[in-house]
Amino acid sequence: MSDLVDRIEARAGELPPAERRVAEIVLADPGAAAFATVAELGRRAATSGATVVRLAERLGYDGWVALQAEARAGLGQQLRPATERIREAARGDVLTQTAEREAANVRRTLAAVDRDAFARAVGLLADATRTVHVLAGDAEAGIARFLADGLDLLRPLVRPLSGTAPTVARSLAHASRRDVLVVIDLRRYERWVLDAVDQAHAAGLVIVAITDSVLSPLAQHAEVTFAVTAEGAGPFDSHVGTLALVNALVSGVARTRRRPAAARLDRVEQAWRRADALTTP
Numbered sequence: 001m002s003d004l005v006d007r008i009e010a011r012a013g014e015l016p017p018a019e020r021r022v023a024e025i026v027l028a029d030p031g032a033a034a035f036a037t038v039a040e041l042g043r044r045a046a047t048s049g050a051t052v053v054r055l056a057e058r059l060g061y062d063g064w065v066a067l068q069a070e071a072r073a074g075l076g077q078q079l080r081p082a083t084e085r086i087r088e089a090a091r092g093d094v095l096t097q098t099a100e101r102e103a104a105n106v107r108r109t110l111a112a113v114d115r116d117a118f119a120r121a122v123g124l125l126a127d128a129t130r131t132v133h134v135l136a137g138d139a140e141a142g143i144a145r146f147l148a149d150g151l152d153l154l155r156p157l158v159r160p161l162s163g164t165a166p167t168v169a170r171s172l173a174h175a176s177r178r179d180v181l182v183v184i185d186l187r188r189y190e191r192w193v194l195d196a197v198d199q200a201h202a203a204g205l206v207i208v209a210i211t212d213s214v215l216s217p218l219a220q221h222a223e224v225t226f227a228v229t230a231e232g233a234g235p236f237d238s239h240v241g242t243l244a245l246v247n248a249l250v251s252g253v254a255r256t257r258r259r260p261a262a263a264r265l266d267r268v269e270q271a272w273r274r275a276d277a278l279t280t281p
Contacts, residue, residue, distance in 0.1 A: 109241035122252035137185035177204035
């Protein structure tokens with residue numbers, strides 16, 4: 001189904017609202033795309049069957065039947081709950097499959113990055129006059145922490161957001177309109193994360209979303225959206241492509257802020273030495 005996803009994401013910006021709702025269902029529920037009738041999908045998207053057919057044609061398919069055939073063929077490749085994937089019979093060498101899948105995740109994630117969008121995100125993250133808030137769903141919390149720690153070594157005013165939903169809401173209540181929120185979450189999205197994004201948007205923050213699709217609800221209010229590939233070799237989603245993208249963003253900020261970042265790193269290194277915090281064999 002990856003070609004279908006690519007087609008939707010390539011045309012996401014030009015989809016009318018009704019067709020966009022259909023596209024969101026196709027991405028969020030592969031089973032609906034594969035097996036629902038035109039009328040059923042139209043009802044779910046609060047639109048007509050004709051709109052469903054127009055979406056298929058806009059994406060370059062010879063009608064809904066052709067789109068549905070591809071959706072059925074690629075259904076097994078979509079992100080699905082671990083409770084479904086764990087029941088699949090495993091075949092082949094785990095190490096080889098993991099190496100191939102993770103290499104593909106990194107390659108597809110970075111290849112999909114729009115250079116102008118990347119430059120805009122790096123510029124926002126490198127702007128030391130803006131506070132950067134970093135928020136993620138539970139499964140992506142480690143990557144969010146890695147991003148926050150990397151940025152904190154390069155610039156001031158980096159705030160990782162974690163804890164309970166009220167704690168995050170309280171932190172965002174004190175944010176400035178010039179602040180940046182980096183949000184990371186994949187399908188199936190955590191409701192409290194979506195609520196926090198809505199709050200940040202209402203407060204005027206600039207949002208950078210790292211998610212699985214440009215039609216993700218995280219992307220709705222984002223100025224910049226990066227869509228990552230997260231197909232795992234086992235029952236769980238992979239975060240290797242997401243980590244590669246975050247690494248690229250941190251590297252971009254380091255290049256942009258080379259001189260002030262070097263001075264900041266020098267001070268950190270001196271503090272570590274005075275505290276005898278680190279050791280080598």
